[in-house]
Amino acid sequence: MTLLDQVFDIVVCLLLLVLAWRTLSATHLYQSAIFFIAFGLTMALAWVRLAAPDVALAEAAIGAGLLGVLLVDSLRVFARPPETGRDSEPNKPESRDNDVTTSRRRPQFNSAVASVTAGAGCLFLAYVLVAAIHDLPDGGGLTAQAAENLSRSGVEHPVTAVLLNFRGFDTWLEVGVLFLAMLGIFCAGGLVGFSETENPDPPGPLLSWLIRGLAPVMILTAAYLLWLGKLAPGGAFQAGILLAAVGILLRLAGIPLMDRVPRTVIKLGLTFGFGTFLVFGIIALLADKAFLEYPSEWAGEVILLVEAAAAISIGFTAFAFFAYLNSRDQSTGNGDTAGQPRETNPSQ
Amino acid sequence: MIAEIESHQIYAGTAGILFCLGLAGLFMCGHFLKKIIATKILGTSVFLLLVSLANRNQMEFADPVPHAMVITGIVVAVSASAFALALARRIWKETGRSTFEDNP
Numbered sequence: 423m424t425l426l427d428q429v430f431d432i433v434v435c436l437l438l439l440v441l442a443w444r445t446l447s448a449t450h451l452y453q454s455a456i457f458f459i460a461f462g463l464t465m466a467l468a469w470v471r472l473a474a475p476d477v478a479l480a481e482a483a484i485g486a487g488l489l490g491v492l493l494v495d496s497l498r499v500f501a502r503p504p505e506t507g508r509d510s511e512p513n514k515p516e517s518r519d520n521d522v523t524t525s526r527r528r529p530q531f532n533s534a535v536a537s538v539t540a541g542a543g544c545l546f547l548a549y550v551l552v553a554a555i556h557d558l559p560d561g562g563g564l565t566a567q568a569a570e571n572l573s574r575s576g577v578e579h580p581v582t583a584v585l586l587n588f589r590g591f592d593t594w595l596e597v598g599v600l601f602l603a604m605l606g607i608f609c610a611g612g613l614v615g616f617s618e619t620e621n622p623d624p625p626g627p628l629l630s631w632l633i634r635g636l637a638p639v640m641i642l643t644a645a646y647l648l649w650l651g652k653l654a655p656g657g658a659f660q661a662g663i664l665l666a667a668v669g670i671l672l673r674l675a676g677i678p679l680m681d682r683v684p685r686t687v688i689k690l691g692l693t694f695g696f697g698t699f700l701v702f703g704i705i706a707l708l709a710d711k712a713f714l715e716y717p718s719e720w721a722g723e724v725i726l727l728v729e730a731a732a733a734i735s736i737g738f739t740a741f742a743f744f745a746y747l748n749s750r751d752q753s754t755g756n757g758d759t760a761g762q763p764r765e766t767n768p769s770q
Numbered sequence: 771m772i773a774e775i776e777s778h779q780i781y782a783g784t785a786g787i788l789f790c791l792g793l794a795g796l797f798m799c800g801h802f803l804k805k806i807i808a809t810k811i812l813g814t815s816v817f818l819l820l821v822s823l824a825n826r827n828q829m830e831f832a833d834p835v836p837h838a839m840v841i842t843g844i845v846v847a848v849s850a851s852a853f854a855l856a857l858a859r860r861i862w863k864e865t866g867r868s869t870f871e872d873n874p
Contacts, residue, residue: 431777435784442788442811446795451803458807465814472781472821473832480841484848489810496803496855504863540798544790551786555819556779560826563833580834581841589838596842603849610856659841736845743852747859 431471437464451500455493462486475655476581479647483663488740491670495748576721578653585657586725590714593658594699597732600739601696607746625675633675640668648733652722658729662736669741673748680745692742695735698728781822788815800869802858806851813847 441464445457462485469478568580568588575583585593625633644664651657669679680688702724703714711717716724792815795808817840824836862868 427777428775428780431780435780438784439787439791442791442795445811446791446799446804446808451801454804454807458810461811461814465818468781468818469821471777472825474821474824474837474840477817477821477837477840477844480844484844485810485814489848489851492852492855493803493807496859499859500801500803500862500868504866540794544794547793548787548790551789552783555782555786558823563824563826564835565831565833568834569830580831581837584834584838585841589835592838592842596846599846600849603853606853607856610853610860659845739849743849747852747856 434464434468434471438468451497455490455497458493459486459490462490476657476660479655479660480663483660483667484740488663488666488744491744492747495744574718574721576716576718576723576725577651579651579655579657581655582651582657582725582729586729587716587721590699590716590728593732594696594703594714597695597699597735600736601692604692604739604742604746607743611746630675633671634677637668637672640664640671644668644733644737648729649726651729652726658732659736661729662733663740665733665737666740666744669737670744673741673745680742680749688738688742691734691738693735694738695732698731702728778822778825782819785815785819785822788812788818791815800871802861802868803855806854806858809854810847810851813843817843 438461441457441461445454445461448454448457462481465485466478466482469475469481568584571588572578572580572583575587577583577587641664644661647656647664648658648661649656651661672679699714702716706715707713709717789812792808792810792812796805796812799805799808820836820840824833858868
């Protein structure tokens with residue numbers, strides 16, 4: 423390892439720390455969100471340095487990209503005073519910091535002693551953690567086992583082999599977690615359609631045209647990433663998020679995809695990945711094998727199928743996160759009509 | 771002295787400090803969004819530690835199990851964050867509160 427490598431690593435680490443600090447200490451939420459996106463991208467750089475390009479792709483697409491979009495979208499909501507429409511709450515707190523600035527009266531137990539204590543505690547914890555990490559024994563790990571069984575897994579890329587063959591169970595449940603999170607978002611948001619209104623201010627013709635032109639290319643890239651997962655970094659997650667990005671971009675360009683797609687297709691898309699895993703798992707059980715154990719001669723094909731299903735589901739779910747959150751607030755005020763039994767609004 | 775430090779050690783140490791930053795942010799920041807971001811930083815630091823430990827004994831490739839765990843973890847963390855955002859937005863919409871404080 424050359425000196426230059428070390429310097430680069432140290433610079434990346436310092437950048438990570440500074441960005442994390444600025445994210446948390448920024449007084450304006452908008453700054454926070456932007457610093458956080460920068461943090462995610464720097465993190466992707468760190469993953470590449472740690473020889474984990476799969477993780478880098480996932481972090482850049484999901485951690486920085488998708489969450490960044492959701493955060494910035496939420497900023498718009500918090501920047502506007504809420505239209506609660508609840509008269510049952512007579513003295514609802516008139517929030518004084520409706521602007522996006524967070525209050526600076528923090529911490530609440532307003533004393534310098536407390537801050538110093540908390541800071542010292544954190545420093546101490548940091549010291550203990552770093553010392554403990556430094557003392558961790560070398561060795562261990564499952565590299566040897568993974569390398570030994572790689573030839574039987576049906577794919578050539580070790581991370582994909584672990585994700586979809588050796589630890590397919592994790593990935594199956596993870597698709598389940600995504601589905602659950604989406605149900606949670608539905609519950610937290612109340613029942614509304616995906617979109618009642620078109621995007622109020624569609625972008626100019628150039629951007630709109632560009633997005634329409636890019637969408638097919640992105641779908642193609644997603645398919646390529648999916649296929650590439652077999653032998654190189656890439657795979658279901660990255661491809662799925664790319665599909666979601668297509669949906670988000672089209673929606674921002676004023677083409678609300680979720681409106682045009684029939685509801686049955688949406689439901690099917692959301693559950694497709696989970697279901698496919700389940701079907702193959704049960705087939706394996708019926709054939710007297712372990713759950714989600716693939717026959718080694720067909721493992722490659724089965725993995726590709728399952729991966730494609732997972733990618734479609736992940737794409738649909740991630741897009742649904744955005745579409746649902748986004749359409750909820752566009753409909754605040756007058757559009758809250760379609761199928762929303764949640765609140766009756768006597769004042770309007 | 772500096773020549774003895776491996777790349778993964780630098781990142782592992784950073785992960786420890788990031789964890790503390792995230793923890794401090796989780797407690798000290800008031801606004802929901804910042805709490806969510808702090809939780810995300812906290813989680814990312816754990817991922818960083820996992821992946822840097824996967825790099826300790828480089829054989830023909832780095833340990834793929836932590837990598838797979840972290841990829842899964844990133845997706846799960848983002849779905850949890852999205853759910854948290856939905857909850858925060860609902861609270862804001864219903865009560866006009868953006869913090870857990872009694873007197874906003």
